[in-house]
Amino acid sequence: xxxxxxxxxxxxxxxxxxxxxxxxxxxxxxxxxxxxxxxxxxxxxxxxxxxxxxxxxxxxxxxxxxxxxxxxxxxxxxxxxxxxxxxxxxxxxxxxxxxxxxxxxxxxxxxxxxxxxxxxxxxxxxxxxxxxxxxxxxxxxxxxxxxxxxxxxxxxxxxxxxxxxxxxxxxxxxxxxxxxxxxxxxxxxxxxxxxxxxxxxxxxxxxxxxxxxxxxxxxxxxxxxxxxxxxxxxxxxxxxxxxxxxxxxxxxxxxxxxxxxxxxxxxxxxxxxxxxxxxxxxxxxxxxxxxxxxxxxxxxxxxxxxxxxxxxxxxxxxxxxxxxxxxxxxxxxxxxxxxxxxxxxxxxxxxxxxxxxxxxxxxxxxxxxxxxxxxxxxxxxxxxxxxxxxxxxxxxxxxxxxxxxxxxxxxxxxxxxxxxxxxxxxxxxxxxxxxxxxxxxxxxxxxxxxxxxxxxxxxxxxxxxxxxxxxxxxxxxxxxxxxxxxxxxxxxxxxxxxxxxxxxxxxxxxxxxxxxxxxxxxxxxxxxxxxxxxxxxxxxxxxxxxxxxxxxxxxxxxxxxxxxxxxxxxxxxxxxxxxxxxxxxxxxxxxxxxxxxxxxxxxxxxxxxxxxxxxxxxxxxxxxxxxxxxxxxxxxxxxxxxxxxxxxxxxxxxxxxxxxxxxxxxxxxxxxxxxxxxxxxxxxxxxxxxxxxxxxxxxxxxxxxxxxxxxxxxxxxxxxxxxxxxxxxxxxxxxxxxxxxxxxxxxxxxxxxxxxxxxxxxxxxxxxxxxxxxxxxxxxxxxxxxxxxxxxxxxxxxxxxxxxxxxxxxxxxxxxxxxxxxxxxxxxxxx
Amino acid sequence: xxxxxxxxxxxxxxxxxxxxxxxxxxxxxxxxxxxxxxxxxxxxxxxxxxxxxxxxxxxxxxxxxxxxxxxxxxxxxxxxxxxxxxxxxxxxxxxxxxxxxxxxxx
Numbered sequence: 001x002x003x004x005x006x007x008x009x010x011x012x013x014x015x016x017x018x019x020x021x022x023x024x025x026x027x028x029x030x031x032x033x034x035x036x037x038x039x040x041x042x043x044x045x046x047x048x049x050x051x052x053x054x055x056x057x058x059x060x061x062x063x064x065x066x067x068x069x070x071x072x073x074x075x076x077x078x079x080x081x082x083x084x085x086x087x088x089x090x091x092x093x094x095x096x097x098x099x100x101x102x103x104x105x106x107x108x109x110x111x112x113x114x115x116x117x118x119x120x121x122x123x124x125x126x127x128x129x130x131x132x133x134x135x136x137x138x139x140x141x142x143x144x145x146x147x148x149x150x151x152x153x154x155x156x157x158x159x160x161x162x163x164x165x166x167x168x169x170x171x172x173x174x175x176x177x178x179x180x181x182x183x184x185x186x187x188x189x190x191x192x193x194x195x196x197x198x199x200x201x202x203x204x205x206x207x208x209x210x211x212x213x214x215x216x217x218x219x220x221x222x223x224x225x226x227x228x229x230x231x232x233x234x235x236x237x238x239x240x241x242x243x244x245x246x247x248x249x250x251x252x253x254x255x256x257x258x259x260x261x262x263x264x265x266x267x268x269x270x271x272x273x274x275x276x277x278x279x280x281x282x283x284x285x286x287x288x289x290x291x292x293x294x295x296x297x298x299x300x301x302x303x304x305x306x307x308x309x310x311x312x313x314x315x316x317x318x319x320x321x322x323x324x325x326x327x328x329x330x331x332x333x334x335x336x337x338x339x340x341x342x343x344x345x346x347x348x349x350x351x352x353x354x355x356x357x358x359x360x361x362x363x364x365x366x367x368x369x370x371x372x373x374x375x376x377x378x379x380x381x382x383x384x385x386x387x388x389x390x391x392x393x394x395x396x397x398x399x400x401x402x403x404x405x406x407x408x409x410x411x412x413x414x415x416x417x418x419x420x421x422x423x424x425x426x427x428x429x430x431x432x433x434x435x436x437x438x439x440x441x442x443x444x445x446x447x448x449x450x451x452x453x454x455x456x457x458x459x460x461x462x463x464x465x466x467x468x469x470x471x472x473x474x475x476x477x478x479x480x481x482x483x484x485x486x487x488x489x490x491x492x493x494x495x496x497x498x499x500x501x502x503x504x505x506x507x508x509x510x511x512x513x514x515x516x517x518x519x520x521x522x523x524x525x526x527x528x529x530x531x532x533x534x535x536x537x538x539x540x541x542x543x544x545x546x547x548x549x550x551x552x553x554x555x556x557x558x559x560x561x562x563x564x565x566x567x568x569x570x571x572x573x574x575x576x577x578x579x580x581x582x583x584x585x586x587x588x589x590x591x592x593x594x595x596x597x598x599x600x601x602x603x604x605x606x607x608x609x610x611x612x613x614x615x616x617x618x619x620x621x622x623x624x625x626x627x628x629x630x631x632x633x634x635x636x637x638x639x640x641x642x643x644x645x646x647x648x649x650x651x652x653x654x655x656x657x658x659x660x661x662x663x664x665x666x667x668x669x670x671x672x673x674x675x676x677x678x679x680x681x682x683x684x685x686x687x688x689x690x691x692x693x694x695x696x697x698x699x700x701x702x703x704x705x706x707x708x709x710x711x712x713x714x715x716x717x718x719x720x721x722x723x724x725x726x727x728x729x730x731x732x733x734x735x736x737x738x739x740x741x742x743x744x745x746x747x748x749x750x751x752x753x754x755x756x757x758x759x760x761x762x763x764x765x766x767x768x769x770x771x772x773x774x775x776x777x778x779x780x781x782x783x784x785x786x787x788x789x790x791x792x793x794x795x796x797x798x799x800x801x802x803x804x805x806x807x808x809x810x811x812x813x814x815x816x817x818x819x820x821x822x823x824x825x826x827x828x829x830x831x
Numbered sequence: 832x833x834x835x836x837x838x839x840x841x842x843x844x845x846x847x848x849x850x851x852x853x854x855x856x857x858x859x860x861x862x863x864x865x866x867x868x869x870x871x872x873x874x875x876x877x878x879x880x881x882x883x884x885x886x887x888x889x890x891x892x893x894x895x896x897x898x899x900x901x902x903x904x905x906x907x908x909x910x911x912x913x914x915x916x917x918x919x920x921x922x923x924x925x926x927x928x929x930x931x932x933x934x935x936x937x
Contacts, residue, residue: 016894017878020855020904023897024874027856042879 017043055363062364066371072336073368075722076329080372080419082715083325085379088412090318092380092404093387094311103236105178106262110298111141111272113259116291131170131259132250133283140267140275141295146170146257151503152244153684154207155220161684164203166221166244168257173245174198176262177238184215184230191247197226201234203243221246222505223682240302260298269295310705310785313778317474317712320467322415324716326423327460328723333365333427334457335730344431358428365424366417373416380404380412390704426456457727458763461720465767465808466774468713468720469800473775475713476796477786478706484637484788485702490542490695491631492576497658497691498665499541500672504653504683512651518679519647519655523569525675531663536571537647538656541691543635543698551643553604554616561604563641564633565617567650573628575660583611583626591649593625600641601627617645635698637788658691665690705785717807724811728760732815739819740827753816760812764804772797840872840880842919845889845912852907854897855881881906889915 021036066073104110113134135144152166167173174186186198197219199207208214208228218225221244237243239258248257263272273295281287344357381404388402404412502522509515519537527535539547551565570588573580573595586593594615601610610624622645630639647655661668669688676685732739739752779791789796847853847861858881859872884890889912897903908916 016904019902021874021878023854023901023903024856024859024878026901027897028874039875039878042875043882 058360058363059367061360062367065364066368069336072332073371076332076368077371077375079325079328079719079722080369081375081379082719083322084369084373084376084412084415084419085383086318086712086715087322087415088376088380088404088408089383089387090314091411092384092402092408093391094315095407096402097311098308103177103179103232104238107299108297109263110176110260111263111269112296112298112301113141113144113261113276114294114296116293134259134276134279135172135261137279137283138261138272138276140264140272141261142264143172143176144259144261145173145176146248146250146259147173147239148248148253148257149239149242152222152246153503153505153682154203154222154244155682161220161682162207163684164243165241166246167239167242168248168253169245170248170250170257173238174232176260177236178262179232179236181230182233183212184228186230187245187247191229192249193251194247195224195226196229196247197221198230198232198245199228200232200237200243204231220682223508224505258301269297307784309781313474313781314705314708316778317471317709320471321712321716321719322419324464324467324719324723326419327464328719328726329365329368330423330426331457331460331723331726333423334430334460335726337427337431340431354432358432361428361431362421362424365428366420369416369420369423372419373412376416377404377412387708390700390707426460430456454731457730458759461724461727461763462766462770464720464723465764465804466771468716469768469771469804470775470778471709471713471716472800472803473772473796474778474782475706475709476799477779477782477789477791477793478702478709480789480793480796481785481787482699482703482706485635485699488632488635488637491629492542492578492691494542494691494695496661496663496665497575498661498668498672499656499658499689499691499694500676500685501656501687502654502676502683502685506653508680508682509653515651515653516648519651519657522657522676522679525679526657526659526672529668529671529675531661531668533660533662534571534574535657535659536575537567537569538572538658539567539647539652539654540633541656541658541694542576542631542633543695544633544656546633546642548645551617551645553643555604556614561641563600563643565643565645566633567647567652567655568644569647572644572658575658576631577660578629578631581627581629582609583624585628586625586644586646588646588648590625590646592620592622593646594622595626595628595644596624597628597630597642597644599630599639600643603641615643617643635702635787702785702787717803721807721811724760724763724808725814727763728756728812728815729818731759732756732819735819736822736827739822740824743822743827744824749820752819756816756819757809757812760808761805764808768801768804772800775800839923840876841884841889842916842923843870843872844877844880844884844906845908845916845919848890848906848908848912849916852893852895852905854895854903854905856903858906884912888912 017040021039025036131144131146138144147167147169149165149167152164153161154164154166155161169187171187171189171191174181180186181198182201183204184198187196199214204210204214207219208217211217214228214231217228219228220226226246232245263269273293276293276295277291280292284292348354348357384402384404391402502519504515504518509518523535523537526532546564547567548565550562553561553563555561570585570590573585580595581598583595585595594617596610604610605613611626613624614621615624616622628644631642633640633642659665659668659672672688673685676683739755742752775797776792779786779793783791843862844858847858847865850861853861855874855877859874859877862870862872881890881892885892885906888909890906891909892904892906894902895905
């Protein structure tokens with residue numbers, strides 16, 4: 001800002017100087033006065049603005065020079081805008097994804113305590129349903145607390161039930177969070193069995209109209225009337241997106257909660273591990289051998305943290321795009337060096353220092369970068385809108401907001417200046433080394449080009465090509481993964497299936513029979529709706545995951561296998577149109593029959609027939625009644641052995657209901673809602689979606705990464721091809737005379753073509769040689785996201801080579817055509 | 832004044848301004864008259880020097896009205912300028928003596 005003050009003051013100083021000199025002039029009479037302009041100039045120099053002003057002058061000069069070459073400038077600005085814009089957009093996404101804290105103080109100090117391999121779940125449950133014993137003994141983790149996540153049906157003052165994510169938390173959870181409620185209080189040990197509730201700021205606004213006198217009022221949560229005791233400040237949604245907190249009572253808890261706590265000052269993960277292991281060993285005495293307990297950072301349970309490497313890869317990919325853009329602009333500037341050489345030489349001949357010339361050229365490039373940065377900002381806004389839509393479809397966590405904040409703008413500014421210097425430095429140094437004598441004499445053409453300049457240009461193109469290879473390979477792997485994911489046969493007919501997710505509150509449906517009754521009534525009501533063909537319950541839906549993890553199956557020969565399982569109603573396979581392959585499906589009243597899928601039969605009964613065989617699951621032996629086709633429960637095409645257990649054998653509160661319809665399924669959503677309301681007016685029906693939509697969303701997980709990579713790779717390829725084209729074209733234009741002579745001497749067009757293509761293809765080959773090994777490293781890093789394709793997939797790498805060859809050939813073809821059209825007479829005359 | 836040793840003009844300006852505040856024209860006139868027309872101060876040297884000294888904090892300036900009722904910029908010594916004068920004078924004396932010795936021995 002001092003600069004602008006000086007500039008402002010400058011006007012006054014200028015006026016004063018004029019007045020002062022005029023006074024002297026009047027006193028002395030003109031004859032005795034020197035050149036007023038020169039005196040004024042000498043005085044100005046004294047003011048020491050000259051340095052500042054010369055920067056400004058360089059800035060304006062740079063802008064003018066760029067404006068004089070609108071074509072070249074536009075190409076450079078577009079390349080930079082894409083590069084800088086994509087970086088800003090991805091940086092925004094990555095920052096948003098990494099910025100999660102759930103509204104908790106120092107979330108990185110929170111640790112999760114989980115049972116180790118040596119501790120059976122039951123023993124763990126004994127110890128951990130109620131963490132108070134641990135809390136009393138462990139020192140390295142202060143305030144050991146517990147939570148389980150749950151979705152809750154909440155009825156606000158408006159009366160209609162709404163679905164909220166909530167958490168059942170031990171009373172000290174708010175202390176571990178180190179955040180105090182904005183209104184009222186948190187929970188105390190006296191609240192364990194009390195019907196109380198704490199609301200998030202959002203729930204308080206939505207359900208209570210932000211009423212400040214809400215403390216002490218009642219609210220229905222999962223059919224229990226609870227008293228509101230506190231409201232948390234905005235932004236607090238621990239553990240992930242909770243809006244409602246109710247106290248966890250270890251005495252009546254149904255599910256094992258997650259145990260977590262905050263590392264004490266000075267404690268580390270390692271010291272906590274050692275100490276807790278000792279404490280648990282003392283409590284359990286005698287303790288089993290092997291790891292009893294795992295202590296991990298709590299942040300690890302969040303999906304976003306698990307996919308951190310993917311975000312970093314995106315950042316790398318988009319960084320490559322920017323590097324390519326920079327290399328391109330550097331090449332454009334190098335090409336223009338030939339034209340500039342004369343101008344620079346003259347400036348140097350009349351006394352401009354090299355440093356001054358370099359500075360001026362760098363400033364010119366920074367001006368270019370700033371233009372690129374401004375357009376890049378607009379590009380980023382557009383890109384973010386696209387990613388916003390994409391991630392929203394993908395079920396983005398509610399705390400992720402894709403908005404450019406001050407940090408992003410700072411990043412954008414830094415990247416802009418950095419790129420300006422990065423791509424400006426090579427051409428500037430090159431031009432500043434120009435041979436003044438020769439350049440002025442020869443009119444510049446020879447001076448700046450030269451073998452060294454061409455080598456630098458072609459090195460830049462090779463560099464671009466190598467980066468491009470890496471991005472293309474990444475995109476190729478992800479596209480192949482997407483093809484696998486999208487081309488995979490799910491094993492079901494997903495069209496015309498409507499699905500809903502229902503979670504029955506424990507208070508109203510305390511016994512399994514209540515759940516069975518409700519589900520049976522609802523199923524009957526839905527099945528009688530016009531347009532509905534069949535209705536079935538299921539604990540999981542195709543591509544959604546598994547309903548039951550780790551079903552331990554004991555076979556008749558006493559061998560064991562642990563497989564995944566689903567609880568389903570009898571009509572599930574009819575709804576999914578997966579016809580039984582062999583045997584029959586269990587009926588709804590059947591509790592002891594199970595159905596297995598094809599891969600289960602093939603793996604555990606090779607060459608035999610499992611139908612009629614007995615498998616022990618848990619405590620009871622069950623009979624295999626039939627074999628069904630493989631239905632994909634994950635997005636990976638890998639086939640997994642599955643057992644289907646009748647719903648009645650193990651009823652659950654939380655189930656999916658799937659219905660095959662004769663009409664477009666979404667048209668029945670309203671009818672489904674009203675049927676549920678007729679049965680239980682407090683039960684909200686949420687997550688009503690077609691099966692097709694669910695499968696598409698699940699596939700998008702892989703598809704989105706593929707799409708983003710493909711976009712980056714496409715941009716990179718376009719930029720690199722333009723770069724290759726520019727260098728070839730420039731080389732042709734510089735060699736016009738040589739080509740003319742060759743043609744005049746009777747050189748065959750084929751030979752001239754070869755001249756051009758060999759140069760271009762050499763650059764591509766070198767780019768491949770550098771890029772292919774690097775792309776293998778990228779493939780390894782991407783492995784977690786790949787589906788059904790090896791990180792070194794030869795087909796992908798071959799594809800990359802082919803694409804690059806075609807793009808390279810196109811990049812050379814246009815200049816080559818121009819070379820063939822060179823008129824020898826013209827070419828020789830133009831010198 | 833072009834032939835004067837560098838820094839001498841500044842000394843003369845400091846000495847002149849010991850008499851009180853003065854505008855540029857006045858300073859030039861005073862030096863010229865006092866030196867009996869031997870030292871003629873060129874505007875091209877005087878004004879840059881004045882501005883330089885002002886920036887260095889040796890002089891202060893203010894706008895005032897001249898003897899013929901014109902708006903003029905008056906310069907005066909600052910405390911720093913006052914301290915600077917003896918140093919410049921001593922430097923000058925040493926220089927003058929040195930020159931004299933060279934001339935005598937030759």
